[in-house]
Amino acid sequence: xxxxxxxxxxxxxxxxxxxxxxxxxxxxxxxxxxxxxxxxxxxxxxxxxxxxxxxxxxxxxxxxxxxxxxxxxxxxxxxxxxxxxxxxxxxxxxxxxxxxxxxxxxxxxxxxxxxxxx
Numbered sequence: 001x002x003x004x005x006x007x008x009x010x011x012x013x014x015x016x017x018x019x020x021x022x023x024x025x026x027x028x029x030x031x032x033x034x035x036x037x038x039x040x041x042x043x044x045x046x047x048x049x050x051x052x053x054x055x056x057x058x059x060x061x062x063x064x065x066x067x068x069x070x071x072x073x074x075x076x077x078x079x080x081x082x083x084x085x086x087x088x089x090x091x092x093x094x095x096x097x098x099x100x101x102x103x104x105x106x107x108x109x110x111x112x113x114x115x116x117x118x
Contacts, residue, residue: 007043007077016043016077023104027089029081030101040072046082055087059094066095073107 007013020033035041044063046056059082072078080101086094 005039005041007041007079012041012077013043013045013079016079020077020079021105023101024083025097025100025104027083027086027094027097028101029083030078030098030105031081032076032078032105032107034075035077036075037077038074040074040076040078042067042072043077043079044082045079046086050082050084051087056082059086062091062094063098066091066098070098070102072102076107 007016016031016033020031022029022031024030044060046059048056050056050059063080063082080098086097089097
């Protein structure tokens with residue numbers, strides 16, 4: 001995942017949390033907001049309740065790799081929030097969770113979505 005594809009600033013996270021829609025399964029929560037940028041940006045939020053720093057970083061590395069391989073729709077800001085169950089999930093289960101959330105959110109249907117001119 002390239003640097004310009006990551007959400008890092010707190011104002012970007014806040015914008016997604018306030019204006020985005022959310023979808024969830026047992027291991028992850030996806031919150032996404034259409035930004036209209038030329039590429040999609042992804043951020044991760046993993047609470048201390050999920051595990052210690054080693055576990056949280058392991059989950060982040062796995063999710064980054066899954067997102068890198070995934071063909072994401074363009075123009076979306078997405079935040080994945082890890083749930084406690086993600087600490088015991090393997091790479092395959094996390095990958096299936098990410099794919100199912102993207103499918104649930106129907107982001108692929110909005111691949112060519114454009115904001116109406118005001």
